[in-house]
Amino acid sequence: SYVLTQPPSVSVSPGETARLPCEGDNIRDKAVHWYQFKPGQAPVLVIHYDVDRPSGIPERFSGSNSGNTATLSISGVEAGDEADYYCQVWDATDHRVFGGGTKLTVL
Amino acid sequence: EVQLVESGGGQVQPGGSLRLSCEASGFSFSNYWMHWVRRVSGKGLEWVSLINSDGTRAVYAESVKGRFTISRDNAKDTLDLQLNSVRVEDSAVYYCTRDLNSYYDFWGQGTLVTVST
Numbered sequence: 001s002y003v004l005t006q007p008p009s010v011s012v013s014p015g016e017t018a019r020l021p022c023e024g025d026n027i028r029d030k031a032v033h034w035y036q037f038k039p040g041q042a043p044v045l046v047i048h049y050d051v052d053r054p055s056g057i058p059e060r061f062s063g064s065n066s067g068n069t070a071t072l073s074i075s076g077v078e079a080g081d082e083a084d085y086y087c088q089v090w091d092a093t094d095h096r097v098f099g100g101g102t103k104l105t106v107l
Numbered sequence: 108e109v110q111l112v113e114s115g116g117g118q119v120q121p122g123g124s125l126r127l128s129c130e131a132s133g134f135s136f137s138n139y140w141m142h143w144v145r146r147v148s149g150k151g152l153e154w155v156s157l158i159n160s161d162g163t164r165a166v167y168a169e170s171v172k173g174r175f176t177i178s179r180d181n182a183k184d185t186l187d188l189q190l191n192s193v194r195v196e197d198s199a200v201y202y203c204t205r206d207l208n209s210y211y212d213f214w215g216q217g218t219l220v221t222v223s224t
Binding site: 041 | 146150151166168209210212213215
């Protein structure tokens, strides 16, 4: 089965750019989607199809996908961006595959 | 406004049963495939099951196949997940999600299932 690998944690200071990688074999050939999990709230889709931002998601959130790494970037990080972020792809058997998640800490 | 509201979680003993429900509103429920996804504390997200828009096709993760059953009632805009023969490793927050091609555009807030003696 397809495996997605994310670092357990990333820390940045307010105003900096956070880059959250998601690694997978030839992930460039797959569409990658990203979700934000905050305590007590419903999870939110922040990026779909590698680079597309749903309505209501700030332009500070962007995505890229190349080679074996997809990346969620958050520019001008704010305290409110502190959350767990998961990448996800669809595999050929109708299943959805998730990365292990990255906890973003805003210092 | 799209809303997905899960219910039915709680504590259950190993080998027991539980039925989770998800009430959908704000969209044409019968037009969408729906999924259950669970989040295990400290272990990330796991896809559990999907059902197609008219309820004629269901797919399960290997870890729950034969124990869990997904179903839907398009007249009532509800999605269910019957959990049987539960195990300690089934403990998780279970989310109802709306499928939009290969990703989830909306999630519920989740319902917690705890399997313990």
